[in-house]
Amino acid sequence: MAMTEVNPEILTWARQTAGLTREEAVRKLGIRNARGMAAVDRLAALEAGENEPTRPLLIKMAKQYRRPLLTFYLRSPPRKADRGADFRSLPGDRSIAGEALLDALLRDVRARQSMVRCLLEEEEETEPAPFVGARTIADGRAAAVESLERLLGIDHRDYRAQRNARAAFALLREHAEAAGVFVMLKGDLGSHHTAIEVETFRGFAIADDIVPFVVINDRDSPSAWSFTLLHEMAHLLLGQTGVSSFRAESRTERFCNDVASAFLLPATDLEQLHIDPTAGLELIEEVIASFAGPRHLSRSMVAYAILRSGVIERETYAELSRRFRSQWHRMRATQRARAKEQEGGPTYYTVRRHRIGNAMIDLARRMLDARALTTSKAATMLGVSPKNVQALVEAGRAI
Numbered sequence: 001m002a003m004t005e006v007n008p009e010i011l012t013w014a015r016q017t018a019g020l021t022r023e024e025a026v027r028k029l030g031i032r033n034a035r036g037m038a039a040v041d042r043l044a045a046l047e048a049g050e051n052e053p054t055r056p057l058l059i060k061m062a063k064q065y066r067r068p069l070l071t072f073y074l075r076s077p078p079r080k081a082d083r084g085a086d087f088r089s090l091p092g093d094r095s096i097a098g099e100a101l102l103d104a105l106l107r108d109v110r111a112r113q114s115m116v117r118c119l120l121e122e123e124e125e126t127e128p129a130p131f132v133g134a135r136t137i138a139d140g141r142a143a144a145v146e147s148l149e150r151l152l153g154i155d156h157r158d159y160r161a162q163r164n165a166r167a168a169f170a171l172l173r174e175h176a177e178a179a180g181v182f183v184m185l186k187g188d189l190g191s192h193h194t195a196i197e198v199e200t201f202r203g204f205a206i207a208d209d210i211v212p213f214v215v216i217n218d219r220d221s222p223s224a225w226s227f228t229l230l231h232e233m234a235h236l237l238l239g240q241t242g243v244s245s246f247r248a249e250s251r252t253e254r255f256c257n258d259v260a261s262a263f264l265l266p267a268t269d270l271e272q273l274h275i276d277p278t279a280g281l282e283l284i285e286e287v288i289a290s291f292a293g294p295r296h297l298s299r300s301m302v303a304y305a306i307l308r309s310g311v312i313e314r315e316t317y318a319e320l321s322r323r324f325r326s327q328w329h330r331m332r333a334t335q336r337a338r339a340k341e342q343e344g345g346p347t348y349y350t351v352r353r354h355r356i357g358n359a360m361i362d363l364a365r366r367m368l369d370a371r372a373l374t375t376s377k378a379a380t381m382l383g384v385s386p387k388n389v390q391a392l393v394e395a396g397r398a399i
Contacts (some may be wrong), residue, residue: 005071006058008049013077015047018065019194019331020101026035028064029057066104068191084206084241087253097383098200104242105196106204108383109215116182116360118213123372126210133207133239137255144237144259151179156264160295165222168296172226176233177359181209183229185355190383195219198246198325205232207241218220218355221328223298230260234309244343246321247301261305265299278310281319284312288320299324337372349388349395365393 015025025031026039033039045051053061053179062069087298120126131151135144149155152175162168173183188195192399198220204211214232231244234256244253273291288306292299300321310333346354353361364382367373368389379386 002276006053007074007076008047010072010074011053011061012047012278013072014061014065014067017100017103018067019097019104020065024062025226029060031057036045043226046075049336066107077094081375085252087235087240087242087250087256088201088247089399101189101194102197103200104194105186105215106202108189109184109186109204109213110206111208111394112360113182113211113213115377116209116363119363119367119381120211123367123370127180129209129212129236130210131179132212132236135237137252141255141262143260144234144255145262147237147260148263149231151233153178155302156266156269159226159264165226165296169222169226169229172229173357175356176214176229180212181233181236182213183357184213184215184360185225185357186215186218187217198224200245201243202245203232204226204243205235205241205280207236207239209246212236219332221298221332222261223292223296225298226296227264227298229262231256234259239394246325257304258308261301261308265295265305267304267309269295273302273306275306275311276374277316281316281323284316285320285323347395349392352384352388352392353384353395361393364389368393 015022018025020028022040022043026043027042031039034042037045042051046053058072059068061067061072117126130146135147152172154171154175159168159171162171176183187198196217196219198217202217202220202224204213204215214229214233214236214296216228218225220228228244235242235244235252237259238252238254238256244256247253273287275287277284288299288302291297292302303312303317303320303324306312308315312320360382363375364378368375368378373381374384375389378389380394382389384392
């Protein structure tokens with residue numbers, strides 16, 4: 001195959017790994033019925049190598065499929081995005097589209113992390129993160145919790161002293177970023193059409209010894225963000241790069257869950273929660289909710305802590321978790337509906353700063369001021385349009 005020819009196998013691969021059906025792809029690409037041929041059939045012909053795509057169409061594909069233009073001229077599809085370890089325990093009917101979207105999200109995160117590291121290396125500002133890989137599972141949960149408390153400089157009392165769950169998460173995030181961890185909230189590829197459910201991905205950690213990253217799926221509840229942040233911080237302590245979901249069946253995932261739970265809910269506090277395992281699910285659910293709310297804790301996390309203490313059975317925990325997730329989804333849908341009806345709300349820049357995090361935005365501003373970073377590169381690193389960079393870095397700090 002000559003380098004100027006497009007590999008039709010790549011066309012199919014790029015579309016599928018973007019999580020798009022042919023019907024969805026033709027709408028995004030603007031392919032229309034023509035010459036007595038349906039738009040979907042025209043795309044199928046391109047993917048079969050029967051026709052050659054025009055360059056303008058290839059450029060559209062590169063944008064919609066989130067792939068560099070050069071990708072379409074490769075001899076074969078590139079290897080799957082490096083997720084590191086896959087700590088998830090997924091059902092057999094996992095969503096192919098969801099997995100494709102996850103790969104695209106992780107490629108984006110990897111690219112940003114690489115840009116940050118390269119920038120710091122070029123400016124000779126690299127400082128090692130000695131906590132990455134400092135612990136092993138054999139050290140035990142208590143040692144890992146102690147390391148986290150020392151690294152962050154706060155404990156569960158500081159966390160609970162905040163006014164609500166969002167403020168409590170903001171405190172954890174602020175201290176994590178001060179310790180050298182870049183913390184992002186990212187649950188889609190830029191629109192609700194590309195949302196990735198928590199069942200597919202809850203958190204992702206890059207255990208880099210210079211620029212460690214944590215990504216949290218912001219489709220979860222604010223109290224769950226804190227749990228996920230601490231869970232992924234535990235992965236950093238273990239020196240593990242990988243993706244996690246809400247299931248915890250492997251030894252490693254149980255350990256990281258136990259560390260996050262013990263940080264937020266020490267055993268002495270858990271003893272204050274009196275659960276009658278013979279009571280009905282509704283009563284257990286009410287007791288957990290009353291206990292978790294004032295402490296800014298995820299109700300699923302409290303249920304998990306009770307499970308690990310041996311008070312309830314796994315079946316009870318699974319049903320409680322299902323109920324809590326269902327309630328959160330309904331509440332989130334209601335909040336979105338109300339937000340659409342009301343004027344005002346957070347600005348674009350407030351939302352973007354919240355998702356990107358102060359650490360990365362502050363770095364971009366500092367490097368722009370020093371002329372060590374161009375606006376276009378800053379836009380790529382921050383995941384925004386170049387025209388929005390200046391206003392974004394000058395906006396108030398994320399909360």
